[in-house]
Amino acid sequence: MNIKDWITRFVEERLPVKAFKDLSAHKTVPEHKQDFWYYFGGISLFFFILLVFTGMVLLFQYQPGLESSHASVLRIVTKVDFGWLIRSIHSWAANLMLVAVIIHMFSVYFMKAYQKPRELTWFTGLGLLGLCMGLGFTGYCLVWDDMAFFATKIGIQIMETVPGGSYVANILRGGPGMGGLTIQRMFALHVVIIPWIFMALLGAHLFFLQIHGNKIPEGIEKSGKYGRVPFFPNFILSDLYVWLIALNLLAVLAALFPWPLGGEADPLAPAPKGIKPEWYFMAMFQLLKLMPAEVGPINGELFGNMLFGIAGAIWATVPIWNPATATGRRGKIAAYIGFAGIVWLISFTIWGYVAKPV
Amino acid sequence: MNIKDWITRFVEERLPVKAFKDLSAHKTVPEHKQDFWYYFGGISLFFFILLVFTGMVLLFQYQPGLESSHASVLRIVTKVDFGWLIRSIHSWAANLMLVAVIIHMFSVYFMKAYQKPRELTWFTGLGLLGLCMGLGFTGYCLVWDDMAFFATKIGIQIMETVPGGSYVANILRGGPGMGGLTIQRMFALHVVIIPWIFMALLGAHLFFLQIHGNKIPEGIEKSGKYGRVPFFPNFILSDLYVWLIALNLLAVLAALFPWPLGGEADPLAPAPKGIKPEWYFMAMFQLLKLMPAEVGPINGELFGNMLFGIAGAIWATVPIWNPATATGRRGKIAAYIGFAGIVWLISFTIWGYVAKPV
Amino acid sequence: MNYPQWVIEGVGGPGVIGLIAVSHVFISQFAVGGGVFLPVTEYLARKRGDAEMLEYCHAHSRFFVILTSVVGAMFGIGIWFAIGLVNPDATAFLIRNFVLAWTIEWVWFFLEVLSLVVYYYGWKTLSPRTHMMVGWAYMFTSLMTLVTINGILTFMLSPGNWVQDHSFWSGMFNPTYWPSLMMRFLVCLALAGLYGLITASRMPKTHGMRTHMLQYSARWFIPTFVLMIFGMAWYYFKLPEAQQAMLYSGVSGFARGNLAILTRISMLTVFFTCTMGLMIYFGAYANPDEFTTGKIVFLMLSALFVTGAGEWTREVLRKPYVIGQVMYSNGVLAADAQTMEDAERPIVPKIHWRRAGESDGEAMFRTECRSCHTLDGYRPLREFLKGRDEKSILNLLRIMRPGDKNPYRHIMPPVVGSDTELASLAHYLGMEVAAAPASH
């Protein structure tokens, strides 16, 4: 294997191979009965990579524009070779990614992996979740079918109830009404702006993870019932394995349940009955629907949004009010809040789907 | 300064501050009479950053599409607040970046900074130059004015003379003719695909630079007439200073010589007389124009392209045929080739501009 | 026509057959694979003089005793039961023509179980040489069950010359026999490797044998991933032209639009074959230490899916026949349908089992449609016919009559019956569709 030797020498003389080897030799991942949850961050990353590639491919055929958006998606799913498949993969991967990200967040929450020194990882992670939802919202709009049009319209209108929200809403819409510029804005956010911010934040997130390593849940750490697996190659290979599972799942969903495409949006038509947002906004949407027109002196939607703001702030600041030095009572409160969050998310999402359209 | 202390402690407890400090303490940059050339890589980077940001801003208003491309650029430069300025900055920065990149390449070439262990830096750098030209070519097309249309058309036609080129050409055009999909393809390449590849390659390039440091020209190294400046903060600050100079230059050019916009492209009209490519393709274009219809049994344009291929291959492989271990004779040949390259580039570019349109 | 039918709402008859059949195929191919895996591994262990590996074989063989004799037999009976009830005409036809083959298969199976039992219980008592001999016998008999049954399965898809000469041997060794045998054999090896992985993964990590056996088992997949693609190509080219066209018509204007489900599932079969190869490489071969139960579950699910998808593809490819060129999937004989160009030849008199008081239309529905369509569940007619009135349904039924002008002729049996009968069927369907509109 002379060539192999030559390559090895070539690389060693030019790159800090030894430093990498030292680093990878020291890098380990805990192994215990709950290490299953460690995979969800990686799964999210995998779906993100898939989304980047399929997105680039779609970009070759998708033409943003009032006249061209829906027409080009229609062309993609009917005329372009394997276009339906690429689009279906892109849509399904986006949804699966959000599922993975949400599971990842809750697992981190319950493992208390947000506690010192990992606060920054938690914050960047929440930022990434927000960007994911932003990508979902903006991407959903791009097909410009009936549902997308009205879901986007309503979504932006909800934003407007918040003080200063109408300013943001106008930027998103490119004016006071939905139109060609709206698509352009959503497009710009979806394909360039959010992805770049995402990459930067993801870099930070992974960097923090690299520094602190995976958190071992307290109970397990105290019991000592855990081992350590080398990150390279064992954990990487396990990750690849899990990615293949995710890929299989995705392939089945994308091939057997191709993502549907509605009729072209008609801004003049009345909103179809039972317009519903994407599932990851459903719990919020359903809660907002419960709000009366006025709560005391405050507009109901605004009140709902304030509620989200407060709940979100409590959730986001958990590393601050439940730090590693806190008493067990706070930890319990955190756990209750976590369960309440899951219950709300699941129950309201289901409720949102089964609720009669208003 | 209690807050400052608190922040310092907060960061130190969470991030490997010491490791960074150690790294930055050891990182130095050579200082000598030719260190001036070291700045051009940084200047290129600076323009790239500006291009990313102005590009994102333009993306909010630019609408790719056969009907909308030119109209939206026209709106940007006439109706949108400071739109003319942003566009002018984007165009000028792109051209200045290419100037900086080309100077950077030649300075690296003459410093023999491509020699072991820096071969990979050279190769990635060439890749980045190629991507820059690709960004220039695709971006130029997007305004869809007369010049852009025909320059793009001719550029792609030239590609077709190369074997397999028609396949690439069809992908770029989105079919056999120039149309809405052409804009979409150029757009996809310009705003998403090339930038992502660029970022990856740039990461590698900077990583290699970080490993090997700046090359000190042989003569200076032997004479010992050089010092070493700490990278942080001295060199970084110098870089910032140079960036400000670049920014001032850019501001003057962009404000006083706003980038022009021609009339909307009319694919049915005959190509206007004296269609010329952007200046960075001019030397190549002019050489191709010199080619007779047939060179021996070969098509003239194909022959020209072969010439570029051979010349490019010689240029790109200079780390291989003139390695650090080579005799002085090879070094001299390399220098002659470098001078020939500069002479050709400058003379043919000027010739291209003064030559009568055919 | 000649027997009463079992009516299953929801998943429909084919759904039940499918579920049982896929499980049966999965398990019986497992068993055949085990028949190869065990003696080969024992042979290697003895050659190496590796007592631990031998012990592993012993532990491993217990599973195959249970799997082959109990579970395999149970599902085997289950599938007889199901096909007999759901499609009695086709079952009767196959029994009439292939009773010999089934008998042979049963004999091989009996011998297989016998040798396996001896093999398992003789580990400690038989001499190595004798035990090895029993092992080879076990391998041979288990392979022979596959060799035999493969004939019947492939016959249903591609009867080949049987249509002319009605020869038993023509039917058995029909055009797709050999490629199908190759593929099934490869699958058997893969499944054997899969089970090898499962048992090996359950050994303690500290045991050096664990890693060895995981990598050993993983190697059993190599032939599959190397040869499967050739097997698939061979199979494709041996398919009757109509079936080739069908697979390809699913991709008419290749890859455009939402492909036919048949094509999509066959694509998935190929895709899973590739991803499973990578899963086994990354999971078991390159990273044996971390190859744990959780991962195996997903590997098993993938294997189950790919088996199901493959069998499903084969079943659907047979459309509109249940037995290629001979009997349509609703039990109507192709011979009958081909002569029914004249619209006055009745079908109702041939329906020998009638529910008390049912209309001719309902009887026709049960006989001609029910084997593939339910009202609201699997391939739901209420949804398909939504918005059509009786007249429109009648027109549709007329179009579906035998002959080259029937646009559905490649994927559905033709509708047979006189004009009056068809009107009766249309009336029944029209009532049903109007009565309870599908809520989909």
Place this chain on the structure above:
Amino acid sequence: MNYPQWVIEGVGGPGVIGLIAVSHVFISQFAVGGGVFLPVTEYLARKRGDAEMLEYCHAHSRFFVILTSVVGAMFGIGIWFAIGLVNPDATAFLIRNFVLAWTIEWVWFFLEVLSLVVYYYGWKTLSPRTHMMVGWAYMFTSLMTLVTINGILTFMLSPGNWVQDHSFWSGMFNPTYWPSLMMRFLVCLALAGLYGLITASRMPKTHGMRTHMLQYSARWFIPTFVLMIFGMAWYYFKLPEAQQAMLYSGVSGFARGNLAILTRISMLTVFFTCTMGLMIYFGAYANPDEFTTGKIVFLMLSALFVTGAGEWTREVLRKPYVIGQVMYSNGVLAADAQTMEDAERPIVPKIHWRRAGESDGEAMFRTECRSCHTLDGYRPLREFLKGRDEKSILNLLRIMRPGDKNPYRHIMPPVVGSDTELASLAHYLGMEVAAAPASH
């Protein structure tokens, strides 16, 4: 009108004045800044008892002797020469009205040079106390030159009450006097700091004084970067309304379209003020070790550009006047133009200097247009009038006559002359335009 004019093709008269004026302003403000910098620095050095810093001051002061006396005076004469030749009417007007101010300024300048010479040559010979006194005198006199000349410069833009009362003092302390003085003073400090940076950077790096003096000099910019923006705002609000409108009309529909060049250049002035602040911070203050000649060159270029841009803005703001409300930039008195609504009042008789054999049209062109337009170079008429024939040019000229309907009244002096004269001018221009089409 009353004097012959100097005709310069290409850059045009204003270009020549501009080049000389910008250099003159740059250098003389440098000198004034030095007048503050030197004594203040000496004072601080003596207070600290820092011999090295004192030595630095000594070396530094030599530059100012040369700069102030030789270069400053040379450029001062140069600018007199140029404005006298290019715009003799305006120059004559200013001399007639402000001869007192110029006299005073010349006295201050003379005293400044005198005290500077004593200051420089007395470094070793005078007692510290006396030398310091001379220094303060140098500072005072140099500031006074600025205080005086600032009156005349600002008068030309905003004559204020002078238009009514023709009082010397109203003219001197006109509305923009104080904000302009503030801005110029700040610029002087900045330029003093800039030269401080230059000399300090030339000290050997090993010398600790180098870093100290670089950071010391950099601090001289602080007032500029802190107060300049307020100065600019103050200046803007003190501008005559027409000029405010003009600056703003360049931004009508603020920031839309390609802004007027005036607005763009004033934006660049603000922008450079900011970037230079950062350059000095990153370059000299935070990173003194690397603050080398190459960097200073670019800092100087930036300073030169911003001076030029600022002066240019002020000059262009004056449009269409050379002296606000009083005299148009082509030398036509505003008083004359305002009464020329009737089209029969001739202008040609007022042109006292004619080239032998020239047509009336050519004479009018030379008098009324030439001070701002060349044929092919600066603001080229051949290009502007391309495609127009004589008749069309005549129409254009008529539109440009005095009065509120003239759309160009804010940026160009009105065209004056009788119908016959205008026709003659139009004929001349038409011939020129047709003769050699602009190749642009």
